Amino acid sequence: MKEPQIIVIGNGMVGYKFCEKLRSKTKSFKIIVFGEEPRRAYDRVHLSEYFNGKTADDLSLSTENWYQEQDITLFLNNPVTQIDREHRKVYTANGADYSYDILVFATGSGAFVPNIPGIEKDGVFVYRTIEDLDLISGYAKKAKTASVIGGGLLGLEAAKALIDLGIEKTSIIEFAPRLMPRQIDAAGSDMLKSKLADLGLHIHLNKNTTSIEGDGRITALKFSDDTVIDVDMLVISAGIKPRDELAKACGVEVGARGGIIVNEKMQTSDPAIYAIGECALYDGMIYGLIAPGYEMAEVLATNLCQGDKAFTGFDMSTKLKLIGIDVASFGDNFITEPDCRTIIFENKHKGVYKRINVSNDGQYLLGGILIGDATAYNLLLQTSNNRIVLPENPEELILGARGGSEPAGGAGITGLPDSALICSCEGVTKGDICAAVADGSCENIDDLKKCTKAGTGCGGCLPMVKDLMTYTLKSQGKYIKNVICEHFNYSRQELFDLIHIHELKSYDEVLDALGKNDGCEVCKPLVSSLLASLWNEMILKKGNDVAQDSNDRFLANIQKGGSYSVVPRVPGGEITPDKLIVIGEVAKKYNLYTKITGGQRIDMFGAHLNDLPIIWEELIAAGFESGHAYGKGLRTVKSCVGSTWCRFGLHDSVSFAIRIEERYRGIRAPHKFKSAVSGCIRECAEAQSKDFGIIATEKGWNLYVCGNGGSKPQHALLLATDLDSETCIQYIDRFLMFYIRTADPLTRTATWLNKMEGGIDYLRNVIINDSLGMAAQWENEIENLIASYKCEWKEAVENPAIRKRFSHFVNAPEDKDPTIEFVEMRGQKRTAEWKTL
Amino acid sequence: MKEQSNWLAACRVEDAIENGGVCVKHGEEQIALFYFTRRNEWYATQNECPHKKQMALSRGMIGSTTDEPKVACPFHKKTFSLSTGECLSGDECAIKTYPVKIENGTVYIGTTPKS
Numbered sequence: 032m033k034e035p036q037i038i039v040i041g042n043g044m045v046g047y048k049f050c051e052k053l054r055s056k057t058k059s060f061k062i063i064v065f066g067e068e069p070r071r072a073y074d075r076v077h078l079s080e081y082f083n084g085k086t087a088d089d090l091s092l093s094t095e096n097w098y099q100e101q102d103i104t105l106f107l108n109n110p111v112t113q114i115d116r117e118h119r120k121v122y123t124a125n126g127a128d129y130s131y132d133i134l135v136f137a138t139g140s141g142a143f144v145p146n147i148p149g150i151e152k153d154g155v156f157v158y159r160t161i162e163d164l165d166l167i168s169g170y171a172k173k174a175k176t177a178s179v180i181g182g183g184l185l186g187l188e189a190a191k192a193l194i195d196l197g198i199e200k201t202s203i204i205e206f207a208p209r210l211m212p213r214q215i216d217a218a219g220s221d222m223l224k225s226k227l228a229d230l231g232l233h234i235h236l237n238k239n240t241t242s243i244e245g246d247g248r249i250t251a252l253k254f255s256d257d258t259v260i261d262v263d264m265l266v267i268s269a270g271i272k273p274r275d276e277l278a279k280a281c282g283v284e285v286g287a288r289g290g291i292i293v294n295e296k297m298q299t300s301d302p303a304i305y306a307i308g309e310c311a312l313y314d315g316m317i318y319g320l321i322a323p324g325y326e327m328a329e330v331l332a333t334n335l336c337q338g339d340k341a342f343t344g345f346d347m348s349t350k351l352k353l354i355g356i357d358v359a360s361f362g363d364n365f366i367t368e369p370d371c372r373t374i375i376f377e378n379k380h381k382g383v384y385k386r387i388n389v390s391n392d393g394q395y396l397l398g399g400i401l402i403g404d405a406t407a408y409n410l411l412l413q414t415s416n417n418r419i420v421l422p423e424n425p426e427e428l429i430l431g432a433r434g435g436s437e438p439a440g441g442a443g444i445t446g447l448p449d450s451a452l453i454c455s456c457e458g459v460t461k462g463d464i465c466a467a468v469a470d471g472s473c474e475n476i477d478d479l480k481k482c483t484k485a486g487t488g489c490g491g492c493l494p495m496v497k498d499l500m501t502y503t504l505k506s507q508g509k510y511i512k513n514v515i516c517e518h519f520n521y522s523r524q525e526l527f528d529l530i531h532i533h534e535l536k537s538y539d540e541v542l543d544a545l546g547k548n549d550g551c552e553v554c555k556p557l558v559s560s561l562l563a564s565l566w567n568e569m570i571l572k573k574g575n576d577v578a579q580d581s582n583d584r585f586l587a588n589i590q591k592g593g594s595y596s597v598v599p600r601v602p603g604g605e606i607t608p609d610k611l612i613v614i615g616e617v618a619k620k621y622n623l624y625t626k627i628t629g630g631q632r633i634d635m636f637g638a639h640l641n642d643l644p645i646i647w648e649e650l651i652a653a654g655f656e657s658g659h660a661y662g663k664g665l666r667t668v669k670s671c672v673g674s675t676w677c678r679f680g681l682h683d684s685v686s687f688a689i690r691i692e693e694r695y696r697g698i699r700a701p702h703k704f705k706s707a708v709s710g711c712i713r714e715c716a717e718a719q720s721k722d723f724g725i726i727a728t729e730k731g732w733n734l735y736v737c738g739n740g741g742s743k744p745q746h747a748l749l750l751a752t753d754l755d756s757e758t759c760i761q762y763i764d765r766f767l768m769f770y771i772r773t774a775d776p777l778t779r780t781a782t783w784l785n786k787m788e789g790g791i792d793y794l795r796n797v798i799i800n801d802s803l804g805m806a807a808q809w810e811n812e813i814e815n816l817i818a819s820y821k822c823e824w825k826e827a828v829e830n831p832a833i834r835k836r837f838s839h840f841v842n843a844p845e846d847k848d849p850t851i852e853f854v855e856m857r858g859q860k861r862t863a864e865w866k867t868l
Numbered sequence: 869m870k871e872q873s874n875w876l877a878a879c880r881v882e883d884a885i886e887n888g889g890v891c892v893k894h895g896e897e898q899i900a901l902f903y904f905t906r907r908n909e910w911y912a913t914q915n916e917c918p919h920k921k922q923m924a925l926s927r928g929m930i931g932s933t934t935d936e937p938k939v940a941c942p943f944h945k946k947t948f949s950l951s952t953g954e955c956l957s958g959d960e961c962a963i964k965t966y967p968v969k970i971e972n973g974t975v976y977i978g979t980t981p982k983s
Binding site for chain 2: 517518539548549550551552554555556573574576577578580581584585589592593836839840841842843846848850851865
């Protein structure tokens, strides 16, 4: 008997997934796919990433040979134009015809374009395909202002894309009184609106566009309230329209407002024809998300292979990140009193809005909305979907338990049943994930993704997948080890102790004794940092020089273009007029750009590699030394002017800052660390934002630890109060050595503390009460480091072998790199832009 | 491999940096020369990192992944195979590689790229 032939119309995400699922079950059909677009199926969910560097190839769902390997015939750029149901044939754009036994519509949807006068003008786009994106990015080059019609999920994605394309002013026009009207309520919309406004987006709600103005090319939008907005381009994202025109033309039943009507087997009014994805209308509803589309593909593929599965609707819960803002809705998100009880948490200061709807008996979670912080989403969704009985205080689900330090997430996953659907895109349950980990086939997230496909769709479930993996590994008693790289099967802490015990002094010795192969850019700087923390020898000693990170290698910071910047130490930020003059003279002589840093010193930019040694020599002669701005070690100890001048000052903060900076200068650590001393509680030195900070009190000093600025600012926590200067320094000594010995690579003190079991209470016990019995050893170790301090710049310029390396060309030592370019700006030089886009 | 007729005398063996790189001037061009002492191998590549067009590869750290010798650009740690020039960080860009030979203590670089 001849193999039955299946024709799939449409090569989008759902069409592709159907082929994949069918082929994983059987080889026995002949499959032909017709696509209208010129490329293989791609990830439309992450389409906007096309604008931040992903290529069409990155977005592609399959490899070039996939269809061939699966014995599937794929026609691209060749849409089906007509269907003859009587003879079971399709005709394509290039005139050929093909017979089918089974026909599958996976035609998806197109952009819904409202009938506004002027819609045909140049500069008006839809946001649907890679081709649309190419047109938009081409036009955006000459546009300064843009609007998006549609404040739904896709409209906000489109607005983000316009910001990424460098449009100066982007506005969103929404007909409804709120943003994302299908997902969030009015209060959630208000919160989202104010967060989007902070990012420079202009939001207009309740706006009905009546015409698009302009002579051939769009120049403005007119609204029913007679207002006008000038725009250079417009992207329409006002919803989707199922692609049912072919079905309609051949007499297959479609819905009044579009969509090919299907039953629970995805079958249309013609028993030989099926429809899946966004073109299918089930029970009066179009399912415009990827997960239900994949479920439809699964249902059809199963039934074609004599299985029995039905599509009975789908959970439309979603979580996404819009321009960095979490937005999520789940379950019955809009249900209100008296049908439920709602619990609402709103924090306008942080831009967080959370609403959960609880059944009237307080037993079950019905649904909810999260804006600004959706970390609880997966757990809430599971609690709602699996009808897990709520705890006594359900508000803790969105507020976190107060008082206890146990995070809500960790305990939550253990309570889920094995049938809980974790990845709804690929239909993977908690049981599937735990089983794949438990049988030993997956020990990391990449394996797990390959083996179960969990997290390969929208990716929203990945944090929970990781938690489940860790939980399963731990419950099997497996030790989860943080190894450095393929060359060292140790954690940083283990390596620290091993190097210490074996008294290893160079990278090669460490690699020979404890590692394997040739090393790499991960383990080299890490080992170099450990060697420096342990022995404090010159870091550019032969052999160790090539194992240093870029900046340590040349004792300066490499900048855009390949020049370096030079920062001499200015302890406590105190500097004499004579020294200021020297910095000015050196900068002038070597044509350097100067800028005051955030750490109360002066940075000189634009030095050629060849000039570094002579610049340092001149600085050293005037009494300066290296400021270690390039190293993972102490940067600056900032200070306010203190009691010597300030009428509020309680103690001499400058003197104490200088003492501390000179004590810890040059000490290498897992990451950079900073400090500050304030002379009174007004805190002008901002000590509470530092790795360790000191604030004067009436009785002495308060010591704060583990704060930082940077991408994730965190305030330092109070470790001890009213200390005398000696005790304060003793505690800092212990604190630093504990950090240096135990932190993971490139971990600041704040993150180190966040990961520490027991938190600040534990740390206080170790530092103040010496609960580990290590204090004396640490104090001894840090005294050795302090005693062996030498200025690295001085050692480098005085050692001919090291100094020789400060030239750009080995065969022309006098020549500087001719490709370094500077341009003028505000009377100084600056580096030329990257030569790439 | 293309036939090599032009050999540039780059430097003495003792001027090269053990397990590291130096930059060699060749007219307007810059070539990075690596002495991978640990493997007793020599490699030469273009000095420019194609990612942001920076003359920097000779200042990068070298190492290996499985057995593939590689260099990491000091700017953004993109890594490239020293033997084939292929980018190992998943990008499309590749770098030119050149043959190297040692005669009487002098390092010669063949100035017609291998790839």
